Each structure stands twice: as structure tokens, then as C-alpha cells.
Amino acid sequence: xxxxxxxxxxxxxxxxxxxxxxxxxxxxxxxxxxxxxxxxxxxxxxxxxxxxxxxxxxxxxxxxxxxxxxxxxxxxxxxxxxxxxxxxxxxxxxxxxxxxxxxxxxxxxxxxxxxxxxxxxxxxxxxxxxxxxxxxxxxxxxxxxxxxxxxxxxxxxxxxxxxxxxxxxxxxxxxxxxxxxxxxxxxxxxxxxxxxxxxxxxxxxxxxxxxxxxxxxxxxxxxxxxxxxxxxxxxxxxxxxxxxxxxxxxxxxxxxxxxxxxxxxxxxxxxxxxxxxxxxxxxxxxxxxxxxxxxxx
Amino acid sequence: xxxxxxxxxxxxxxxxxxxxxxxxxxxxxxxxxxxxxxxxxxxxxxxxxxxxxxxxxxxxxxxxxxxxxxxxxxxxxxxxxxx
Numbered sequence: 001x002x003x004x005x006x007x008x009x010x011x012x013x014x015x016x017x018x019x020x021x022x023x024x025x026x027x028x029x030x031x032x033x034x035x036x037x038x039x040x041x042x043x044x045x046x047x048x049x050x051x052x053x054x055x056x057x058x059x060x061x062x063x064x065x066x067x068x069x070x071x072x073x074x075x076x077x078x079x080x081x082x083x084x085x086x087x088x089x090x091x092x093x094x095x096x097x098x099x100x101x102x103x104x105x106x107x108x109x110x111x112x113x114x115x116x117x118x119x120x121x122x123x124x125x126x127x128x129x130x131x132x133x134x135x136x137x138x139x140x141x142x143x144x145x146x147x148x149x150x151x152x153x154x155x156x157x158x159x160x161x162x163x164x165x166x167x168x169x170x171x172x173x174x175x176x177x178x179x180x181x182x183x184x185x186x187x188x189x190x191x192x193x194x195x196x197x198x199x200x201x202x203x204x205x206x207x208x209x210x211x212x213x214x215x216x217x218x219x220x221x222x223x224x225x226x227x228x229x230x231x232x233x234x235x236x237x238x239x240x241x242x243x244x245x246x247x248x249x250x251x252x253x254x255x256x257x258x259x260x261x262x263x264x265x266x267x268x269x270x271x272x273x274x275x276x277x278x279x280x281x282x283x284x285x286x287x288x289x290x291x292x293x294x295x296x297x
Numbered sequence: 298x299x300x301x302x303x304x305x306x307x308x309x310x311x312x313x314x315x316x317x318x319x320x321x322x323x324x325x326x327x328x329x330x331x332x333x334x335x336x337x338x339x340x341x342x343x344x345x346x347x348x349x350x351x352x353x354x355x356x357x358x359x360x361x362x363x364x365x366x367x368x369x370x371x372x373x374x375x376x377x378x379x380x
Contacts, residue, residue: 006362007331187338222338237349244342245314253338 008036056188061100085139110134132159187219235262
């Protein structure tokens, strides 16, 4: 009912009008409401609300604190996937909420973080590993449609691998770190960089492309493309717009790069593989790490 | 280019790029964002179009869904940066 466009006014009005009690939303929407300010909230009677939860992306601590201040209760972060079929890690009513944490495995679910090399549970708190669950929960997926091979790859050493990374603190709370692959989570929508890169290569002017996540205040991450041009083409803002619209129509607006940076060359290994992580680190202001395999000029 | 010509230019671009159904009636007052014709991810391409066409730079803080909601409000925003 509220899928077309977004306005804080229409959301609060909807809650008031229909006396919504349980509000399950997503961080991008919550951050957009935060941006709209606190004053507008006072115009509505939201006393009907009794439980707020969030899903789709990690919920930042500021959003939890903001909701506690403005609604008298925090948005409780929850973690699940289509593959899990039900909430796996969560802040459930009654437990202490640590703003910024995903919470703990839901009662009955065995969750841990695994060493990325040995696939054994990490011992000790604060170590970053792969979020994994003991298979056998009731709503677990049974396969990927016509892709049994991919399904089997999700189970290693007796654990289901979620594809996300986190650490666990000394009280058993999970703290989200990021995806274990290059998938971009933009406003709760997952975008495959490979798919966007492939589509970019179909545009006549594009020679090579690399797609990474770029930090964004509202959507957490947005799609950014680095592009080299074929001989005879020169970078311009008009070309950037044409490429954006090409991707938007070919894939979707979510996959459309929100920024295209034209570069002379892309960082590659000596074997010619594009080092996406170098570009990612640059966007996020992180250490680039080992670049010994980077090709020389 | 006067304001009416600017509105016509923006309206035609919006129709061409974002409206799939030729029968959809779009005017200078039609809500584009809040009615879902242009989603928030597509706003960036509209912003790039405006900056290219009018040779201006609109700060991202001003490129809000409210400012981009109708052709009239878009052109009002552009006019602020044309001086």
C-alpha cells in the first residue's frame, strides 16, 4: 500500500490511521525517517505501536537510539535470509539491546562464526568470521531451484554458510561486519557486481568495468562503477548519463551506478584479474592490504 | 531559455526516460517521486541530466525527493542555481 514513493508524513499517517502495532521496517527507511526530523513525529498519535523491528541491512546504533528516544522503544535488529526462512539472529523482546548489534541466535537456533579457512567455530570473543548455522531448523531451504550444486556449496563441515561475516562479543551478541562476497546491499536490495559489470560491457563505449559498493548515508551502500573507455571515446558527463540510463533500463534502477568514474586503467593482478578489493578499499577509506600481486605499469 | 521552455525540456525527458506507458498522463504538477514514477535510485540520473543540460551543480543536500517531486519543483530548484 505504501510502495509508491516515500514520505515520512505518509508513513506516520498510515501507522496512526490503521493503528499499527508491530512495525517491521528496514534501515534505509528508518534512516530516511530520521532525516525527516523529529518534529513531524509529534503531529501523529503513534501510541498504538508496541514492537519495532528492522531487517534487510545492518541497523546502525544511531537508529536504535533515535527510535528509543522518539517512539519510546528501540527498533530491534533481526537477521534472516530467504534461505533460512525465518529469523535466525535477533534482539527479541525482554533481552538487553546493544545498539548496533544484530542480537543473539533465536532460541532453538545454533549460530556461530567460523574461521574462513578451517570452517571451525572461532574461539574467544571479537574475532571476525563467517556467520553459520547448524542445519536442521524447521524452515531451512531444501534446495536452490535447479541448482543443487550451489545448494551443496552452502554446507561445509556441518554448518550452513550464510555468506555474511560478523564477530561475537563476550556476551554472545553478534556484530555484523559485511558480506563475505562482493554482493552490494543497497537499501536492502542485493546487487551482484558481476551482473552490472557484464551489462556495462554491452555498452559500446565501455572497454572494461569494475563495480563496487560506495558508502551512502541513506542506503548504506550504493553501486559505483569504474570504467575504462574504448579508443575513440572520451569521458564526459553526457556519457556518464547515457551509461546510467542504459544500465537502469537493462537491469534496474537499483543496479544503476549512482556514480561512474572514468579511469585510464583498472587495478589488476599479473594474471589479469581485476582487483575489485583495491577499488572498494579506496571508496571506504580502508587499508588496501596486500597488493604484491598487482600488475606493474 | 525561459522557465516554460525549461519545464517542457524536463517534462519531455521524464516522459522519455522514466514513463513506460505512453498513455500515462504526466503534467508539470504530477508527483513523480511520491507517485512512484521515478524511484529514489533513479533520481541520480535525473540530477545528472539537469546538471549537464543546464551546466549547474546542485548540492546533494538539495536534491531531495521533495525538490524532485514535480517538474515545477525541479525547475524551481534549477532556477536557484542558474544565476
